[in-house]
Amino acid sequence: MSTALESERTFVDKFPDEARVVRAAFLSSFFALFLGAVFGIIQTLHRTDVARIIPSTDYYTVLTAHGVFMVISFTIFFLVGLFTWAITRSLDRPLLNIKITWTWYGLMATGMTLTGVSILAGFVDSIDMSADVLYTFYAPLQAHPLFYAGLVVFIVGTWIAGADWFRTFLAWRRDHPDERIPLQTFMVLTTMTMWYIASSAVAASVLLFLLPWSLGFIDQVNPTLTRTLFWFFGHPVVYFWLMPAYMLWYTVLPKIAGGRLFSDPLARVVFVLFVLLSTPVGIHHQYLDPGIAEGFKFISMTNTMFLLLPSLLTAFTVVASVEYGARKNGGTGLLGWLTHLPWRKPEFTGMMLAGLMFAAGGFSGMVNAGMNINYLIHNTLWVPGHFHLTVGTAVALTMMAGTYWLWPQISNKPIYSSQIGLFQVVLWFIGMALMSNAMHAQGLLGVPRRTAEPEYSGFDYPTMFGGFEELNIQIAIGGTLLFVSTILFLGNLVLTMGNPTASGLAETLPTPVSGPEDAPQVLDNLRLWVSIALTLVVLAYALPLAAIINRGGLLGPGVGTYPVWLAPLFDALADAAAPLLGAVTDASAALVEVGR
Amino acid sequence: MHIHAYEKLWLALSIVLILALIGTVTYGAVGPGVAMVADSQSTIDPAALDEDERFSEPRVEQVGENEYEAYVVARQFGFQPDPIVVPANSTVTFYVTSADVIHGFEVVGTSANTMVVPGEVSEITVETDEPTEYGIVCNEYCGAGHHVMQGKLHVVSQSQFENRGGDSA
Ligand code: HEM
Ligand SMILES: [Cu+2]
Ligand SMILES: [Cu+2]
Numbered sequence: 001m002s003t004a005l006e007s008e009r010t011f012v013d014k015f016p017d018e019a020r021v022v023r024a025a026f027l028s029s030f031f032a033l034f035l036g037a038v039f040g041i042i043q044t045l046h047r048t049d050v051a052r053i054i055p056s057t058d059y060y061t062v063l064t065a066h067g068v069f070m071v072i073s074f075t076i077f078f079l080v081g082l083f084t085w086a087i088t089r090s091l092d093r094p095l096l097n098i099k100i101t102w103t104w105y106g107l108m109a110t111g112m113t114l115t116g117v118s119i120l121a122g123f124v125d126s127i128d129m130s131a132d133v134l135y136t137f138y139a140p141l142q143a144h145p146l147f148y149a150g151l152v153v154f155i156v157g158t159w160i161a162g163a164d165w166f167r168t169f170l171a172w173r174r175d176h177p178d179e180r181i182p183l184q185t186f187m188v189l190t191t192m193t194m195w196y197i198a199s200s201a202v203a204a205s206v207l208l209f210l211l212p213w214s215l216g217f218i219d220q221v222n223p224t225l226t227r228t229l230f231w232f233f234g235h236p237v238v239y240f241w242l243m244p245a246y247m248l249w250y251t252v253l254p255k256i257a258g259g260r261l262f263s264d265p266l267a268r269v270v271f272v273l274f275v276l277l278s279t280p281v282g283i284h285h286q287y288l289d290p291g292i293a294e295g296f297k298f299i300s301m302t303n304t305m306f307l308l309l310p311s312l313l314t315a316f317t318v319v320a321s322v323e324y325g326a327r328k329n330g331g332t333g334l335l336g337w338l339t340h341l342p343w344r345k346p347e348f349t350g351m352m353l354a355g356l357m358f359a360a361g362g363f364s365g366m367v368n369a370g371m372n373i374n375y376l377i378h379n380t381l382w383v384p385g386h387f388h389l390t391v392g393t394a395v396a397l398t399m400m401a402g403t404y405w406l407w408p409q410i411s412n413k414p415i416y417s418s419q420i421g422l423f424q425v426v427l428w429f430i431g432m433a434l435m436s437n438a439m440h441a442q443g444l445l446g447v448p449r450r451t452a453e454p455e456y457s458g459f460d461y462p463t464m465f466g467g468f469e470e471l472n473i474q475i476a477i478g479g480t481l482l483f484v485s486t487i488l489f490l491g492n493l494v495l496t497m498g499n500p501t502a503s504g505l506a507e508t509l510p511t512p513v514s515g516p517e518d519a520p521q522v523l524d525n526l527r528l529w530v531s532i533a534l535t536l537v538v539l540a541y542a543l544p545l546a547a548i549i550n551r552g553g554l555l556g557p558g559v560g561t562y563p564v565w566l567a568p569l570f571d572a573l574a575d576a577a578a579p580l581l582g583a584v585t586d587a588s589a590a591l592v593e594v595g596r
Numbered sequence: 597m598h599i600h601a602y603e604k605l606w607l608a609l610s611i612v613l614i615l616a617l618i619g620t621v622t623y624g625a626v627g628p629g630v631a632m633v634a635d636s637q638s639t640i641d642p643a644a645l646d647e648d649e650r651f652s653e654p655r656v657e658q659v660g661e662n663e664y665e666a667y668v669v670a671r672q673f674g675f676q677p678d679p680i681v682v683p684a685n686s687t688v689t690f691y692v693t694s695a696d697v698i699h700g701f702e703v704v705g706t707s708a709n710t711m712v713v714p715g716e717v718s719e720i721t722v723e724t725d726e727p728t729e730y731g732i733v734c735n736e737y738c739g740a741g742h743h744v745m746q747g748k749l750h751v752v753s754q755s756q757f758e759n760r761g762g763d764s765a
């Protein structure tokens with residue numbers, strides 16, 4: 001049980017500097033969510049032909065913005081905020097140097113601004129800049145260099161963030177040589193380990209190939225190679241989105257349910273499995289690629305299926321922990337305990353509904369992973385239907401629900417309205433049920449994803465599941481509910497920020513039923529896990545990458561360049577940037593002087 | 597490490613599920629022989645398709661008794677030939693390549709579906725049934741006109757196929 005003293009102080013009381021960083025990261029995240037939702041509703045109404053306010057050629061600018069803002073900015077800014085909170089809270093000590101913390105936040109914000117500007121410039125005809133390459137930026141479609149440069153700056157920011165947390169952990173370790181790594185810290189460190197491995201590939205792809213190519217230093221790239229490097233990163237990144245949600249499900253949800261986490265050791269096992277298995281699977285996104293041998297696809301498929309294991313274990317542990325809470329509070333019966341749960345709290349209901357949708361997403365994911373059934377749905381609307389359940393709900397809704405619980409802790413301000421919050425999370429669930437279900441069904445009809453006008457002049461879709469038109473209506477209604485839900489969430493938060501500060505909001509996190517003392521020591525041996533993970537990655541990727549380079553060459557079999565942006569203004573821009581760069585150099589020199 | 601009995605059961609069931617999933621896919625691959633798009637074809641220079649024996653003139657060709665090959669080029673924003681005309685009740689192998697960026701080639705409502713990557717040739721084999729018409733869409737974003745990129749697959753009777761004249765070029 002928590003001590004009385006502890007429960008009187010919130011996170012912001014104890015760590016005001018860190019709390020400010022967490023708030024800044026969350027606000028960046030939610031700003032991206034807002035932009036993403038605006039573009040989301042525009043494209044939903046456009047592709048369903050309910051309302052077309054943009055020309056169809058601009059659809060891809062909207063889609064790029066939606067993808068990048070949602071899955072790069074919204075999720076990752078939330079993650080760095082949450083992890084900053086979790087490290088500080090669970091080690092119970094401030095970060096080593098808050099200036100470094102602000103530096104990585106600044107880099108991430110700058111990088112995302114650059115990338116965002118390069119995308120949004122695509123709407124303005126008078127600016128010869130755009131990046132209509134979607135968030136997967138497959139070459140030989142080419143974006144403006146600013147797009148790639150911004151991504152690199154953003155990723156470097158996340159790397160420094162990881163280093164910041166590792167250093168803080170090591171400092172703690174010196175003071176506590178014999179203690180087990182606190183669970184939340186363990187989650188942060190394992191997730192970041194995975195991130196370093198995964199993001200190295202996309203960083204290499206951008207720095208070695210795409211950025212030099214967009215600047216005109218090299219003429220062409222190998223599209224299969226850059227695509228493969230993207231998916232080397234692209235699958236583990238989904239776990240990078242998911243791990244903040246898992247952290248909240250494992251450590252915060254049981255508390256809200258009135259109970260405790262069932263098993264700390266199992267939680268550690270799950271995170272270790274993600275470190276080991278999340279990367280050597282990316283080729284499952286390339287089942288339909290020519291130029292990659294079937295054997296490599298097969299290996300990736302088996303690894304993918306094993307990757308179901310940690311999520312299946314999570315389902316058990318999380319449900320067991322919630323049930324434990326319900327029974328402790330008087331719940332009985334086979335399912336009767338469900339009535340002894342705090343369904344009126346948006347943070348609880350939001351996370352539970354998110355978990356439920358994740359289970360549904362897991363089923364459609366098994367279809368995606370099946371190498372042969374995949375042919376039926378590859379690149380159809382089934383796929384966005386699937387990942388709006390996973391990242392679009394399991395992750396996004398958990399983040400929103402988590403905010404209802406966390407925001408008072410990092411600001412001392414009570415949530416403006418729990419009722420609006422509750423309504424909002426339920427609305428998201430209903431909206432997503434409609435939109436995602438209809439997307440899956442259209443996918444089965446063969447309706448492609450990523451297109452402004454999915455109705456074609458040359459043929460009609462078969463009439464099943466209610467038919468194309470009817471499903472469009474469901475998608476449009478679902479998307480609209482989601483948009484309204486997002487606005488309610490953001491509005492509630494803005495009003496919360498306007499609330500006066502209050503006291504007595506502090507919440508503590510209980511210790512697990514089966515604690516770390518039950519966990520074998522080897523689980524905390526991060527070096528071991530990193531070396532196994534790297535070995536698996538080499539096993540899964542060395543041969544395919546060698547084969548791809550062997551086939552097409554490092555720079556591809558004669559593939560040209562297809563800029564979706566126009567070059568001439570870039571020279572003018574470079575000219576303009578030169579004096580600016582000079583000024584920055586001078587200013588930093590001066591700063592160094594002052595520093596002395 | 598202490599693991600609850602139910603948890604052990606759950607773990608065991610999970611592993612069974614995973615093995616079963618791997619099993620079905622493996623069976624699909626080695627049993628009925630569902631072929632994957634793979635690296636069977638050698639690379640090609642996308643800038644020189646007009647010098648290529650197969651792709652300079654995209655077309656459908658008979659290569660054996662009831663066996664046909666279709667050479668298809670995808671480029672911003674269409675497919676050649678269009679329509680692709682193939683005979684009913686036959687085996688057709690599609691060789692699809694791109695003259696520019698990455699495209700998709702999806703025969704709508706079927707599992708004939710592949711990525712089309714410049715420099716590579718995708719090979720997919722299908723068995724046709726009765727005469728009918730299918731739509732073909734590009735299902736990978738390929739530029740501002742992506743949504744107009746479509747084609748047609750006409751499965752026609754053997755006699756119609758023989759009398760098709762010049763419409764396959
Ligand atoms: C306001 C709620 C949302 C609406 C109305 C919405 C709607 C859509 C629609 C209709 C598409 C398919 C577009 C197409 O393929 O042509 C799409 C794609 C996508 N959405 Fe959402 N979405 C919403 C929220 C989210 C969230 C919360 C996330 C993730 C955190 C997300 C991530 C994505 C991604 C990654 C794509 C794929 C982009 C691409 O194909 O390049 N969306 N969204
Ligand atoms: Cu994946
Ligand atoms: Cu296309």
